[in-house]
Amino acid sequence: MATPARKRFLWMSRRAPHGSVQAQEGLDALLMAVAFEQPVSVVFLDDGVYQLKRDQDPARIGRKNFCAGFPSLGIYDVHDIYAERESLALRGLREEDLLMPVRVVDSAALGALMEAHDVVMSF
Amino acid sequence: MTLTVEGRVLETDPEGYLRRLEDWDEDVARAMARADDIELDENHWEVLQFLKEYYEQYQLAPPVRVLTRAIAKRLGRDKGSSRYLYRLFPDGPAKQACRYAGLPKPTNCI
Amino acid sequence: MVSEGPAQRQSAESAYHFAQAALAKGHEVIRVFFYHDGVHVGARASTPPQDERNIGAQWSALAAEQGLDLVVCVAAAARRGVLDEEAGRRLDQAPAPGSLLPGFRAAGLGQLIESGIDADRLIVF
Numbered sequence: 001m002a003t004p005a006r007k008r009f010l011w012m013s014r015r016a017p018h019g020s021v022q023a024q025e026g027l028d029a030l031l032m033a034v035a036f037e038q039p040v041s042v043v044f045l046d047d048g049v050y051q052l053k054r055d056q057d058p059a060r061i062g063r064k065n066f067c068a069g070f071p072s073l074g075i076y077d078v079h080d081i082y083a084e085r086e087s088l089a090l091r092g093l094r095e096e097d098l099l100m101p102v103r104v105v106d107s108a109a110l111g112a113l114m115e116a117h118d119v120v121m122s123f
Numbered sequence: 124m125t126l127t128v129e130g131r132v133l134e135t136d137p138e139g140y141l142r143r144l145e146d147w148d149e150d151v152a153r154a155m156a157r158a159d160d161i162e163l164d165e166n167h168w169e170v171l172q173f174l175k176e177y178y179e180q181y182q183l184a185p186p187v188r189v190l191t192r193a194i195a196k197r198l199g200r201d202k203g204s205s206r207y208l209y210r211l212f213p214d215g216p217a218k219q220a221c222r223y224a225g226l227p228k229p230t231n232c233i
Numbered sequence: 234m235v236s237e238g239p240a241q242r243q244s245a246e247s248a249y250h251f252a253q254a255a256l257a258k259g260h261e262v263i264r265v266f267f268y269h270d271g272v273h274v275g276a277r278a279s280t281p282p283q284d285e286r287n288i289g290a291q292w293s294a295l296a297a298e299q300g301l302d303l304v305v306c307v308a309a310a311a312r313r314g315v316l317d318e319e320a321g322r323r324l325d326q327a328p329a330p331g332s333l334l335p336g337f338r339a340a341g342l343g344q345l346i347e348s349g350i351d352a353d354r355l356i357v358f
Contacts, residue, residue, distance in 0.1 A: 005350050005351070006350070007349060007350050009346075009349060021269070021312070022236075022269050025268065025269055025308075025309060027183075028308065028342060029268070029342050029345060029346070031183075031186040032186070032341075032342040032343055032345070032346050033346045033349070034186060034189060035186045035187070035188035035189050035343075035346075036188075036343065036346045036347070036350070038346065038349075038350065064182060065182050066182055066183065068180065068181050068182040068183075069181045069182055069183045071180075071181065072177075072180075072181040072183070072185075075192070075193050075196055076186075076189055076192065076193075119349040119350075119355050120357075121234075121349070121355070121357060122236075122357045123236075
């Protein structure tokens with residue numbers, strides 16, 4: 001049955017949301033980690049920060065708006081959600097452009113974040 | 124496979140989920156339940172309503188294993204229990220209630 | 234975890250070499266999880282020309298030799314037509330659906346998370 005051990009998982013989501021299904025499948029896997037009651041943190045970087053853009057309407061290109069699912073993470077006590085400052089800045093995104101509040105961290109801090117987790121997943 | 128609701132013939136997959144989610148209305152839920160010998164009462168509808176709102180807001184169904192947690196947060200601890208939910212939906216709240224509520228078939232089930 | 238398909242990316246080959254090297258050093262590989270386009274690696278129907286490498290067949294052979302647990306994500310495979318709906322539904326009765334190479338099985342994402350919990354290292358290719 002359920003494995004009693006717990007690992008700290010870090011999700012690094014690096015891809016734009018709608019050009020491939022990879023980011024969406026990343027969320028599916030993340031929700032499975034949540035279902036296994038593992039402590040999970042999420043960091044959006046590179047083109048992954050586009051997933052946090054508010055007011056998306058991807059139905060117009062035939063894609064599902066799966067990014068609407070990220071705010072549900074709070075229900076399951078996933079609160080450690082980060083976005084990399086440099087990735088946001090390079091793409092002209094400000095915090096008020098995002099669909100939910102996240103912690104903005106410097107690129108230099110990511111190493112320590114990875115260090116603080118047992119399993120680092122990249123999507 | 125098909126489901127007939129008030130003269131409309133709707134396509135379903137082999138497990139009875141709607142092929143086209145936009146076919147859903149309350150009569151569809153009632154017809155699906157009747158086929159399982161369940162008469163939907165206000166407690167059923169409360170759960171179905173919760174699932175529909177959740178799906179509308181987040182564009183996904185609550186993950187199966189933590190469905191009870193999500194329900195407990197919204198509807199209260201007494202209703203967010205497997206015992207309560209299985210009494211309402213004997214085939215499992217995730218499978219059966221999602222089907223009645225017109226949500227996509229859960230894929231994160233295994 | 235193998236996260237890219239065999240035709241356009243090197244992910245499945247890099248993972249294969251890494252697994253071989255790890256096994257040669259005496260490490261244990263408890264599971265290989267094929268996700269995203271990586272599910273195509275397990276597709277029985279893929280038939281590259283004879284003078285080209287068939288990475289799926291190589292994984293299959295390595296699994297037979299070393300007893301590896303090769304798992305194709307059922308949802309990702311169904312999305313890409315590597316498994317049909319029927320096979321996906323009957324997972325419990327059919328451990329190796331006919332559309333997969335020998336040594337591969339289809340299962341859910343729980344297998345990926347479980348590997349992350351149980352293994353010392355989970356590596357994403």
